Amino acid sequence: MGIVHAKEKKHGLASPNINYDDCDSVESREINLEGVRARVDRIHINGLARTKDDYVKGVVQDLFDANDFQDVLLKAHTVRNKLNSMGCFQNIGVFIDTSKGPKATPDGLEITFYVRELKRVVGGINTQVGDNEGSLVIGLRAPNMFGRGERIQTEFSYGSKNTNNFNLSFVKPFTGRHNPVFSTSVYQANSEWPSSGYKQVDLGFILDYGINSWPLIRHNFQWDVAVRDLSVLTKGSSFAIREESGSSLKSALRHIFSIDVRDDNIFPSCGSLFKFTTEAAGAGGDVGFVKNDVFLQTNLSLIGDCVLQTSANAGILNSLGNDWKLGLMDMYYLGGPLSLRGFRMRGVGPHSEGDALGSTWFWASGLHLFTPLPFRPGKGGFGELFRTHLFVNAGNIGNFEGDEDFMEKVKTNIRVAYGIGVAMRLGQMARIEINYCFPHSFQETDLSQPGVQFGIGVHFL
Amino acid sequence: MFPSTPLLDKIQYELGAQEPWPKDVKLYQPYEVEQILLPDNANCLAVQAFLRMCNLNFEIVSKANAEFMSPSGKVPFIRCGAFVISELEPIVQFVNTKGISLTSELENDQKCDIRAYMSLVHNVLENAELYLCWCDKETYNEVTKPRNGSVYPWPLNHLQNWTKRSHVIKRLKMMGWYSKTMDQVYHEVENCCQALADRLDGKEFFFGKKYTELDALLYGHIYSILESRNAKLIAILQKNKNLLTHSQLIHRHIMQKHFDDKLLQRLKSDHRKIKTRNIKTKAKEVEKRSHIETNKNIRRNQTIENTLTETEIDSLSDVDSGDLSDY
């Protein structure tokens, strides 16, 4: 149980008296809340057990700054959201009352948050089917371990083809102005890339420190160490892929800079997202490169619910020299329903016997016009999960080689595809797209996919 | 150890049979100087010897990840057009489909003998070599660990050594070798060498004057054992002098000639490069490389000659080289 007292503040004018008890009566009255002076005297938080007081204190502190009743209500709501996002509590109730007792000020309020803490260990077992393989996933989570939001998560999946994946992570948020969060994880991940003809097993370790330098600007500093074991997927994989098999050790430092001022993750109607990633591998290990990626998305609201979205994505990879390895998994690939629509997965760029080899630079851009479904069936409800979109994608990919002018190379042989489709929101994170694509210009070596294309994912171009 | 070619490949082999031996055949193996281990070296030398016996041209490519590139996980393997074939037996079969065979004139029971004796070499010598490399503490710490891990950065080298060792131990366990002691292993090698020596008797090669893949396989193993400088194994070999003479013969007439020619060529071309470019660092590098190679080649010669007494070398020279050039 935590109680927070407000410091005494001087008040100028006495506020009009309002009988709050009347609010329950049948007769309704309109009150201008902005005009109602109010002051928060005390905040109770009911239901804290292992959560430390000081950890919650910082979150509710804002409420004491409220001057009028509307402010109190709004701030109480944000505090509730913040408490919710801490991931320590199950459900949170807010109760506002006039303050009583000897220390009560004339228009003082007492706010009580009723919280219920999550259990010490939460877990689940489920099964997954996909990629010709079924797997059993066991997940365990220990939220709010030491009372200050620390949590340990572990997930272990046991596949029918003896592919075991696991992930063990520890997250520690700090209180402070810049919202620093420290997290570390150990993982093993199996992945198969039929379009490139290889599969890989990663065994790695990540240290991550995230901080806000400005309210909406997020920096992430990461150190990623991974042993990557690459092997051919089938006997028929091309020799170029076979040549790359074996183990390598990557130790990379990464900086991610992101600004997200969009109003929604999946179907934003305004705002932009900018993300810049710099990765330098070579601090130990035998893989060495410097990689710069940039992603930009802007949304513009047009008439009605129509949204014009432009996005651009580009990356450059520089090897540190011949003494350093550069794995297939470090390269850039282009094509597929999530990046350059109208092409097969990794279908653009150099191939060897049908297996995509990856390149050292790429750029891709897209122009989308999102509109609600025609005739708006299920308006305001189910129908809001869907959007139709018209799009044009363009992009290019290649390698640094020879003495050709780089800019010249970037400009020639641009691949373009356009099309129309339906997108569906899947929760708060993912979306599904079904598109009919018309590849407009492409190279002979590219694997284009005119017609219907289906895509599901988190990050779309 | 086992030929690993499923049915599909069989069909592919037959389709590929019409084509002649291409010019750009490459043999992939680990780095000889700093990486390769005794059992792998034996198999690589065996395949090299076999291809040379067949007078087939190929280029040796050293790759740190040769083991992982190989479709069966074992070295060496050859790349011939669209085919990638690893290990001696499948390579022999593949070469046979091109109409080239060392055993075409042999009787059926002799062919059976080849198979049986090759199995013997695989089962005893190869397992003994694996045991020595991965289960004998001294050899593992002093030779195997630094060599096998040499191509990886720390700490990946330890991880790789550990996984490889556990794989080898699993294999040896199933083949009933892991429970043996080092002395039992040496004893087994002794038995094997005895059996091979008995079969070889006083002949030049196992089947008279004509060499076969069995000779190539045995050469690979004997030679890499001599190179490994393991005193105990060499002592066992010395008890069967005819095995040493057999390897010496193959080395001189099939491998040596090739090595000498190639080395001479490379040295010449390297010197020319140095003269024209006049880059000091490059020259050093090349010198170092050629130094290593010459050293290695000298060592190759020395190892085998040390183990033979003078008289035996004399008796070797009695072997009619005219006969050999016919093959």
Place this chain on the structure above:
Amino acid sequence: MELILWAGDFGLISLNLDCIRVTAYARLTKAPVKIKYCRNPYCTYPVLQHESRYVYNYTEIVKHLEKLSYVLDDKLDEKQYGESYVLINMLTLHLNPVLEYLFWQNETNYETLVRKWYSQVIPIPFINLIYPSRRRKLAHEFFDTLFPHQDREAIEITLLKGVQECITCLTTRLGESSYFHGNSYTSIDVAVYSYLALITEIPLPNNPFANLIRGFENLSTFIKRFNCDVFPDVQYDSKYVCRFFGSKIKTNEDDDLSTSLTMKVVIVSAALCGMFFYALSKNIINLTKLNSFIVIDDK
């Protein structure tokens, strides 16, 4: 002397390779051994107990017997001895993985016979379930290291090829004669019998190797003759599994249909009950409302 063996079945003295070899060796040399069976899978087999001394392992036991002047290969000359040695090595190299594959790697064999057999043979509960699955895991690991990145089918083809080569060698070597060397059984005959009998005699449902071996007539007759000469007392039967295994096959289909109907009813009602109680506990169904509904109905 007492010989401790792993359990036998299907007309074989034991289902362990070295046990068969040792017993055959002892019988052929007429060594006075008493056979004792043990059904603990974690022991190493075979074990020879001689005057409170225990000798393990085929080679060691043979050495011990030779010391007591029970020698099998005394009539062989050096060349024949060498040849036996070579052939036995070929057998181990090519057929050891085959045995491993047949019993533990092959899904059908494991599920229909091997697992059941082991669960019947091992008398201790739980161990009889744990041991086969652990043993199977070991076999999987072995094949993963021996044939990395290869599927079961490719492994089977590779093994078949090895067996084919091996068997061709044996038939050519054996020819029309009854023994591999001379006029009596020697250690090579013992080894050949042990391997081939283990592969062919056990009624495994999926066994391409047995069919391959049966195709060579002189080898099949060799196995039969050896069986009659050395193990005349061991009759073909199925001590542990086959009786109920065989009867089950017949009734399997009828059982499936008859049980399925009752089982369906039971399963569905159990599921419904579960759902109902879940709904009650989560207040999805309100019991009082339900009551009032029923009361109104009565009126």
